[in-house]
Amino acid sequence: MFVDYSLYLVTDRGMLGGKNLYKAVEEAVRGGVTLLQLREKDVGSGEFYNIAVEMKKLAGLYRTPLIINDRLDIALAVDADGLHIGQEDLPLEVARKLLGPGKILGYSVSNQAEAVYGEENGADYLGAGPVYHTGSKEVAIEPIGPAGLKRIKESVSIPVVGIGGIGIANIGEVKESGIAGISVISAILARRDIEEAARELKSAWS
Amino acid sequence: MFVDYSLYLVTDRGMLGGKNLYKAVEEAVRGGVTLLQLREKDVGSGEFYNIAVEMKKLAGLYRTPLIINDRLDIALAVDADGLHIGQEDLPLEVARKLLGPGKILGYSVSNQAEAVYGEENGADYLGAGPVYHTGSKEVAIEPIGPAGLKRIKESVSIPVVGIGGIGIANIGEVKESGIAGISVISAILARRDIEEAARELKSAWS
Numbered sequence: 001m002f003v004d005y006s007l008y009l010v011t012d013r014g015m016l017g018g019k020n021l022y023k024a025v026e027e028a029v030r031g032g033v034t035l036l037q038l039r040e041k042d043v044g045s046g047e048f049y050n051i052a053v054e055m056k057k058l059a060g061l062y063r064t065p066l067i068i069n070d071r072l073d074i075a076l077a078v079d080a081d082g083l084h085i086g087q088e089d090l091p092l093e094v095a096r097k098l099l100g101p102g103k104i105l106g107y108s109v110s111n112q113a114e115a116v117y118g119e120e121n122g123a124d125y126l127g128a129g130p131v132y133h134t135g136s137k138e139v140a141i142e143p144i145g146p147a148g149l150k151r152i153k154e155s156v157s158i159p160v161v162g163i164g165g166i167g168i169a170n171i172g173e174v175k176e177s178g179i180a181g182i183s184v185i186s187a188i189l190a191r192r193d194i195e196e197a198a199r200e201l202k203s204a205w206s
Numbered sequence: 207m208f209v210d211y212s213l214y215l216v217t218d219r220g221m222l223g224g225k226n227l228y229k230a231v232e233e234a235v236r237g238g239v240t241l242l243q244l245r246e247k248d249v250g251s252g253e254f255y256n257i258a259v260e261m262k263k264l265a266g267l268y269r270t271p272l273i274i275n276d277r278l279d280i281a282l283a284v285d286a287d288g289l290h291i292g293q294e295d296l297p298l299e300v301a302r303k304l305l306g307p308g309k310i311l312g313y314s315v316s317n318q319a320e321a322v323y324g325e326e327n328g329a330d331y332l333g334a335g336p337v338y339h340t341g342s343k344e345v346a347i348e349p350i351g352p353a354g355l356k357r358i359k360e361s362v363s364i365p366v367v368g369i370g371g372i373g374i375a376n377i378g379e380v381k382e383s384g385i386a387g388i389s390v391i392s393a394i395l396a397r398r399d400i401e402e403a404a405r406e407l408k409s410a411w412s
Contacts, residue, residue: 044276044294044295045276045277045291045294045295045296046293046294046295046296046297047294049296049297049300070250070251071251071279072279072282072283073277073278073279073282073296073304076278076279076304077278077296077300077304085251087252088250088251088252088253089250089251089252090251090252090255090279090283091252091255091283094255094283098279098282098283
């Protein structure tokens, strides 16, 4: 399956300042987001499922693949296009086996060893970072910078997406690393005009 | 598959006062617990998976079926014997479909309508309660009492297990409702001698 990783939006309802999640995502997709990851850290399984069902409808409307963060059960339950897991989630090989071969499996990495492990154990793409310091998430790991991103990219043959503090100001040096795309949260969701923010990033990337 | 529901232990690490979870569960199983439910509410997916892997080994050693609370992904990942879901978790019919027919699916109910819904949508057994007030869990629902338990039991043909505040003091009136067993947390885990607590409940039930 061809997947366009160029502008990958990860959701974070905490960024929206009360704005409706689906409306925000719809604006982002209209502005050019190519891939969606639904991340929900503070809801029960039933609520996560309900949100994922709605997000799947929205993503389907715009033919944008929907990836679920962390929760394989939710990904299976809504027949999402894929699952993204981190180092603290289910083991990669277990997730690969249960998800099946037809779905997209993403894996978060911060160094070459994790990247190689990811490629060898079933990941379809890697989310590499944090590239820069970020306010989106509690991250204990030091930023890897564009140089770290380039080293990761060169250690594997699967697509690599940079994540962490990427925005208009640094998108140029990120792109020079040769990766497949950027994964953003606040650079889109924390902006007042979400559609315009997505459009600017899309245009800066191309 | 025959399942002995008579003494069903639900784990709660918060009850253990620093005691090792596996050691506590092993003592409980030695004392006569017939079924185990692993419930973890405050850990990430990776840690839940690791705990479930260890619990599966322990349960296997004692040939005690292991049910996972809430998380279908964990149940699938460790090939547990079953899954228990509540009203706020994945929809019952979705869980049934993804879990497959060979596994045990439990469903929490508080009234007859939920019980009938559970039986008609794939539950193998029902956890009915809270029977009494309980300190184990934040419960917004008023206790249903032995009479409520009896009404639920009589409205379905699948096994019903009572849960919530059940212990030595009230096990007699609970058993009179005709249910298949009792589900306990604190009546075993909060006791200093866990094995003895299980043995007393087992003997009181028989």
